[in-house]
Structures are given as structure tokens and as C-alpha cells.
Amino acid sequence: MSSRPLPGVEFATPPVREVAMGFEYEPIAGMGTRELVHLQDAWQGEFVEFSEQVAPSDPLHAGQAHGWSPVQALRLWAAQPSSGRLLQLQSDRIFLNWASVGGGAPYPRYANLRVEFATKWAQQSQRLQDLGLASPAPLVAEFTYVNQISPDEDLVWTDALHIATAEEVPLPGAAGVMQFHMIRTFEGAGNDEAAGEIVVNARQGPTSEPAMMVIVARMQVGDGMDPFTALDRAHAEGSRMFAALTTRAAHERWGMKA
DSSP states (O other), X not given: OOOOXXXXXXXXXXXXXXXXXXXXXXXXXXXXXXXXXXXXXXTTTTOOEEEEEEOOSSOTTTTTTTTOOOOOOEEEEEEETTTTEEEEXXXXXXXXXXXXXXXXXXXXXXXXXXXXXXXXXXXXXXXXXXXXXXXXXXSEEEEEEEEEEOTTSSSOGGGTBTTTOOSSSOOSSOOOOEEXXXXXXXXXXXXXXXXXXXXXXXXXXXXXXXXXXXXXXXXXXXXXXXXXXHHHHHHHHHHHHHHHTBOHHHHHHHTBOO
């Protein structure tokens, strides 16, 4: 049984367009293509679109939190377009994605997606047991936010991001192209607090394009730690990072909750 999620910064109408949460682990011994497909087939009643992908061989900053980089591998996608859900399976990871569909469907919230992911995790463990394979021990828990500020909103991007506007000392010149990249690390504290990192990438091109901010929080799962404790910290630190990099005007626009 996973622990309850940690509180994070919440907004009534956040500009979230996509999220992903999941675990990475050592490749499961005996998990070949046949076993991976068999595992995915068990979710046919829930998802309607299935496809094969080639996992990126060198994703941006992947593996920094625990000192290794994943190799290129087969990745299976199981999608339910009507709900924006996507389940990603590899021999060394499982991820659940949500993306806004149908004219900007609201973010279903971390607590709800966490329950869905916990169910998928438990189902995978049972099905691996049925296949005679060992259940994996997560090494890394990851949570990703993809935030978008559209130019047709009443809050323009230059009023939303600290990195695009200085509240006390105005920036010289006029707003143009902006790109921002930052990595911050976290120290661990035993079995209750995970070590890890947060990677932030933000970009704004011409004013006709939406501003984007992607926040990826990756936390190590220590020995004896509930992996959902690390996932909760990844989510909480990611949401706090987003709040720290956005302005009071943006917080008011999105209904930041005290």
C-alpha cells in the first residue's frame, strides 16, 4: 500500500497541458519483446490504441540522479485518446501520461493520477508474477509537468515568468526570444526523503507562439523506501519549482491556493 501524497502548491486553473509519472528500474530479467507485449495486452480493455516506439538512446539529462543512462530499447504505448491517457512500458520502466485533449480538458490532478498509476503498478506486479518474472525494485521516481501559456490568454507570458520579467528592476529592451535551462539538486535524508534533481526548460519565441515551461523532477528511491514516497516528493518539488518561477500576477490568474 502506497503512502498518501505529500501536499504541494496547487492552482485552481493551472496552465498544465501534460504530465507524466513513473518509475525506472533495472531491466527485468527475462523480459523480452514477447513478455512485454503480453504484459501490455492485459490492458486491452482499458486502452484502444497500441503502438511500438523506439526509446530515446540519450534523453536530456536522463539518469543523472543515480549515475547511469538508459540504453535504446523497445517502448510500447497504450493510449486512450478520449481521456488523454497514455501508458508507456519498457523492460526497465513504466510511465503514465496525461495530455489535455478536446479543447483544453482540465488537469485531473496529481492525487487522481497517482491512484491510477498505483493501480497500474500493482497490476504489473501481479502479471509479472503470473509470467514467472520478478517484480522490479524502482531506482528512480519521476514526475514531469508541461506548462503552456497561450498568447490568447489574458495573461501574457512576460507577466507570468520571473525569468522573463523583473518585478523590482525592469528588464531593458523589448520581449523577444527567450530560452531558459536550469538544474537543481536535492540531498537525501534517509528513507523518508529522496535525493534527486529538477531540470527546468522554458522557451518563448515570437509572441504568436505559446510560452512553454517543462519541469522534470527525478528522485532516487533509496533502500527500503516506498517508491511512492519518492514520487510524491518529485511532484511536490516540481510544483514548488513552478510556483517559484512564476509571478504573483500569474498566481492570481491561475487561482493559487493558500
